[in-house]
Amino acid sequence: xxxxxxxxxxxxxxxxxxxxxxxxxxxxxxxxxxxxxxxxxxxxxxxxxxxxxxxxxxxxxxxxxxxxxxxxxxxxxxxxxxxxxxxxxxxxxxxxxxxxxxxxxxxxxxxxxxxxxxxxxxxxxxxxxxxxxxxxxxxxxxxxxxxxxxxxxxxxxxxxxxxxxxxxxxxxxxxxxxxxxxxxxxxxxxxxx
Amino acid sequence: xxxxxxxxxxxxxxxxxxxxxxxxxxxxxxxxxxxxxxxxxxxxxxxxxxxxxxxxxxxxxxxxxxxxxxxxxxxxxxxxxxxxxxxxxxxxxxxxxxxxxxxxxxxxxxxxxxxxxxxxxxxxxxxxxxxxxxxxxxxxxxxxxxxxxxxxxxxxxxxxxxxxxxxxxxxxxxxxxxxxxxxxxxxxxxxxxxxxxxxxxxxxxxxxxxxxxxxxxxxxxxxxxxxxxxxxxxxxxxxxxx
Numbered sequence: 002x003x004x005x006x007x008x009x010x011x012x013x014x015x016x017x018x019x020x021x022x023x024x025x026x027x028x029x030x031x032x033x034x035x036x037x038x039x040x041x042x043x044x045x046x047x048x049x050x051x052x053x054x055x056x057x058x059x060x061x062x063x064x065x066x067x068x069x070x071x072x073x074x075x076x077x078x079x080x081x082x083x084x085x086x087x088x089x090x091x092x093x094x095x096x097x098x099x100x101x102x103x104x105x106x107x108x109x110x111x112x113x114x115x116x117x118x119x120x121x122x123x124x125x126x127x128x129x130x131x132x133x134x135x136x137x138x139x140x141x142x143x144x145x146x147x148x149x150x151x152x153x154x155x156x157x158x159x160x161x162x163x164x165x166x167x168x169x170x171x172x173x174x175x176x177x178x179x180x181x182x183x184x185x186x187x188x189x190x191x192x193x194x
Numbered sequence: 195x196x197x198x199x200x201x202x203x204x205x206x207x208x209x210x211x212x213x214x215x216x217x218x219x220x221x222x223x224x225x226x227x228x229x230x231x232x233x234x235x236x237x238x239x240x241x242x243x244x245x246x247x248x249x250x251x252x253x254x255x256x257x258x259x260x261x262x263x264x265x266x267x268x269x270x271x272x273x274x275x276x277x278x279x280x281x282x283x284x285x286x287x288x289x290x291x292x293x294x295x296x297x298x299x300x301x302x303x304x305x306x307x308x309x310x311x312x313x314x315x316x317x318x319x320x321x322x323x324x325x326x327x328x329x330x331x332x333x334x335x336x337x338x339x340x341x342x343x344x345x346x347x348x349x350x351x352x353x354x355x356x357x358x359x360x361x362x363x364x365x366x367x368x369x370x371x372x373x374x375x376x377x378x379x380x381x382x383x384x385x386x387x388x389x390x391x392x393x394x395x396x397x398x399x400x401x402x403x404x405x406x407x408x409x410x411x412x413x414x415x416x417x418x419x420x421x422x423x424x425x426x427x428x429x430x431x432x433x434x435x436x
Contacts, residue, residue, distance in 0.1 A: 013232070016231070016232060016233075016234055016237070017231055017232065019234075019237050020227075020230050020231035020232070020233075020237055021231065023230065023237060023240050023241070024227055024231075027213070027214075027216075061231075061232055062227075062228040062229055062230075062231040062232040062233075063224075063228035065231050065232075066224070066227045066228045066231055069231075099214070099244050099247075099248075100244065100248045102241055102244055103241060103244055103245045103248065107245055108245055108248055108249055111242070111245040111246060111248075111249045112249035112252060112253065115246070115249055115250055115253045116253050120303065121303065123250065123253065124303050126246060126250060127250060129208055129211045130211050130214065130215075130243060130246050130247050130250065131215075131247070131250075131421075132416065132420075133208055133211050133212040133215045133217045134208060134211075134384070135206065135207055135208040136206065136208070137206075138208075138384050141351070141352070141383070141384045142384035142385065142388075143303065143304060144304055144321075144325065144352040144355075144356065145304075151206075155205075158239075158242070161242060161245075161246065162238065162239075162242055165238075165241070165242050165245055166238070
């Protein structure tokens with residue numbers, strides 16, 4: 002008899018949902034589809050948990066990821082079919098669609114905070130976020146000690162994180178509607194599969 | 195705020211940044227996604243990364259010096275607006291237009307500590323002293339100091355790169371082109387892509403448009419600010435040299 006773990010708490014569900022949305026936006030670049038992926042994945046997750054298919058609660062993240070990945074692949078296939086039939090619009094550019102995850106207010110605050118950073122700190126962020134360099138590689142690129150680059154980057158990110166989270170009760174962009182929907186997903190575990 | 199060892203490891207490996215650039219290997223992506231699904235801190239980091247990627251290219255205000263982006267944009271617009279009708283053949287002598295496109299107002303940025311340890315004995319310190327001159331925009335003095343650091347055995351990639359940059363800023367385009375070629379010849383160093391871009395600039399100053407274009411195309415493959423500038427400049431050069 003498999004061990005059945007309790008349903009995730011609302012806070013855990015909220016966190017999982019935000020994470021799934023990030024995954025889905027990363028791959029699909031579409032807010033509506035990302036929302037669908039999150040709902041469907043959570044429903045499947047709850048169903049799987051109740052069937053005792055999670056063997057180790059420490060692996061909840063990996064387990065959820067596997068479910069979400071299946072849902073995303075299904076969505077991608079559906080979109081390809083629609084595209085082949087000529088019934089879907091051209092997706093927006095990467096930055097436009099991912100930018101939908103950040104509110105205009107948050108984007109404005111981050112922009113203002115970036116302007117306050119030194120040119121050097123911004124260069125570190127450019128090399129990190131546009132060229133994907135690790136702190137060590139940034140240090141090699143700019144000819145500075147890696148400890149110094151690491152510290153400057155951490156300090157800059159911490160400043161930006163603070164302004165990004167201003168006015169929010171929590172960190173991730175958990176939308177007010179998410180929690181009730183997640184709880185509803187628990188209430189109707191048979192909706193998928 | 196980092197909460198776990200895993201978060202620190204992901205930060206050290208620039209996982210957030212590479213995730214947004216879609217540059218994680220499948221195994222890395224699996225590990226990172228499996229982690230952030232239950233980690234609020236890393237979810238915040240990804241969202242903040244999205245905000246930074248959206249906002250950073252629009253930030254042009256620099257405290258004391260002209261922005262790179264503004265410079266490239268200005269050159270591109272000037273070229274497009276004022277020079278589009280100019281027809282040049284590759285065999286002609288260097289045109290004022292191409293030379294102007296090779297201008298570099300702000301030197302490649304150096305963020306290191308100017309001087310450290312004993313300047314009389316350490317190659318690193320010789321490099322640091324040279325870079326203090328470079329940061330002070332005393333390029334003609336920085337160049338011999340960098341050569342001394344190289345002779346003393348300092349890491350060659352950064353020293354060669356900033357030596358070539360010093361030549362470029364001193365309007366010694368031939369020396370700059372040769373210097374950046376040495377950096378490129380070092381292979382896969384963090385300076386390679388920028389070296390292509392700046393050698394392209396130096397070659398433009400020498401009126402060697404075809405070679406400059408090839409270098410700019412190499413740099414254009416790079417994402418980010420330099421890649422964007424290289425693409426814009428390459429397009430402009432192509433129009434002007436047509």
